[in-house]
Structure formats: structure tokens, C-alpha cells
Amino acid sequence: MFSEGGVSLWQNVALGFLGLSAGGIIAAGVFAFLAIIGVFPRIMGRTGTKRIFLYETLIILGGIWGNVSDIYEIPIGFGGNIVLGIFGLASGLFVGCLVMSLAETLKALPVMNRRIGLAVGLQYVILSVALGKLVGAIAFFSLGMCQ
Secondary structure, eight states, X not given: OOOBTTBOHHHHHHHHHHHHHHHHHHHHHHHXXXXXXXXXXXXXXXXXXXXXXXXXXXXXXXXXXXXXXXXXXOOOOSSTHHHHHHHHHHHHHXXXXXXXXXXXXXXXXXXXXXXXXXOXXXXXXXXXXXXXXXXXXXXXXXXXTTO
């Protein structure tokens, strides 16, 4: 009864529950990691805002929206390239904040300075890497290599 391809309804319910539980655990771990390394407090400090409840709500809603749109492959039907550009910019800013917070947490910048003997100008090295990534991404997507 209620079997679909040899799989019963209860098996589907159990698999769905198990999948949602595992996804929730992974998401909680990722968000905890981001909070521990100081990404969110750093963003609040840089922007001068102290609305913790707003940040928590937006982080949770963003995680839920990202998971649902990934699972169900929901297309963005409005805005087109403008929305895609805004999303790309926001994602790049977030990844940049994540990398810098992780580097500061692990004290990687002083180690890198000693290894390559760079006394001044580290910001230019970081900017060069970011611009190289930007140019590479623009070339990748504009030449149609993503298909």
C-alpha cells in the first residue's frame, strides 16, 4: 500500500526525516564554525550595526532559502543579470570576510609575512589575488565555459 517503485510510504518518510536531520546538523555546524571564527561579529563591527537579532534572522533565512533553492532548483524569474550580479557581489564579500576572519583566527598573516619576507604591501597581494579571481570568473562566464 502506498508503495512507489518498491519503496513504502514509511520508508520515504524515514528517509526524508533522516535527510532533513542530517542537513540540519551540517548547517548548524557550518554556522557555528562561522560564529566561532568571528565572521559575524567582524561584519557587525565594520558596519557599525549591533542588531544581533536581525543578523541571526537573515542568516537563518538565507540558509533556508539557499537550501530550498538548491534542492528544488528554483529559478530566479526576476531581475535577471542584475539580481545575479548583486548575488555574486554579496557572495564574494561574504567569502572575503570569511577568509580574512579565518586567516586572523589561525594567525596565518604573520606566518605568511615571515615566509615570503613581505614587510609592507600585503593588502596589494590580497587585492591582486581577488582581482585575478574576478578576471578569471568574468572570462569563464562570458566565454561560455560553464556549460
